[in-house]
Amino acid sequence: MPASAAPVRLVLASRSPARLTTLAAAGVTPRVVVSDVDEPAVLDAARAGFGADLEPADAVLVLAQAKAEDVSARLEDGDDEASALVLGCDSMLELDGEILGKPADADDARRRWRAMRGRAAVLHTGHWLVDARDPEDGGTGGTLGASSSTTVHFADVDDEEIDAYVATGEPLHVAGAFTIDGLGGPYVDRIEGDHHGVVGLSLPLLRELLGELEIPWRSLRDPR
Incomplete structure (x- = not known):
């Protein structure tokens, strides 16, 4: 039997x-x-540091890292659960080279859907792990991350369907103004890549990152 x-x-x-x-x-x-990070400020600082604009897959990774490190630092300030692994994530949709986060308002969401319908876009999700565990708990101090990218093919919905979907309020709270696991699911024809990456957290990629830290996936699962 495998070791516990x-x-x-x-x-x-x-x-x-x-x-x-x-x-x-x-x-x-x-x-x-x-996290309490100022996302525009983080991206501006990253652009200044690289001396150029960021590719979408890099932008979400920068934000995921900022979020994980912000929370990790706060846990280190006397938190009784400070010894932990911290996971930060961020997602953005890329359409025609433009990066789309959450829409500003309902009008913005409607404009996006009229641009996306019947077309394909790429959903990028950054993942960043910070091993903030105490050394006696096996902590390594390691910090690493990666991005997943999944192509999403949207249905050719009409204006009435877009208006009805936006009226639910759901598109206003998610990157790209859509979900695949909620009310937006019927408007996604198919995907190419990891389904979980579209939801916002790629489980296979998370398992790979854990492996880099020599942490088996089963150690995260709740006791049965």
Whole structure:
């Protein structure tokens, strides 16, 4: 039989219900601590540092890292659950070379859907892990990340369908103004890539990152 793995506490640096649900469905119950990062400021600083604009896959990774490191630093300030693994995530939709986060308002969401319908776009999700565990708990101090990119093919919906979907309010709270696991699911014809990446957290990629830190996936799962 395989050796058992010591349990590892996971902190999710995101308020996304979809990411939390994705982890829960895989048997992982993280503690949620939302980061306080100023996303535009983080991206501006990254652009200044690189001396050029960021590719979408790099932009989401920069934000995921900022979120994970912000929460990790706050946990280190006397938190009784500071010894944990911290996961930061960020998602953006790329359409015609433009990066789309959450829409500004309902009008913006409608404009986006009229541009996306009947077409394909790429959903990029950055993942960043910070091993903030104490050394006696096996902590390595490691920090690493990667991005997943999934092509999304949208249905050719009409204006009435767009208006009805935007009226639900759901598109206003998600990157790209759509979901695949909620009310927006019927408007996605198909995807090319990892389904979980579109939801906002790629479980296979997270498992790979854990492997880089020599942490087996099963150590995150809730006891059965």
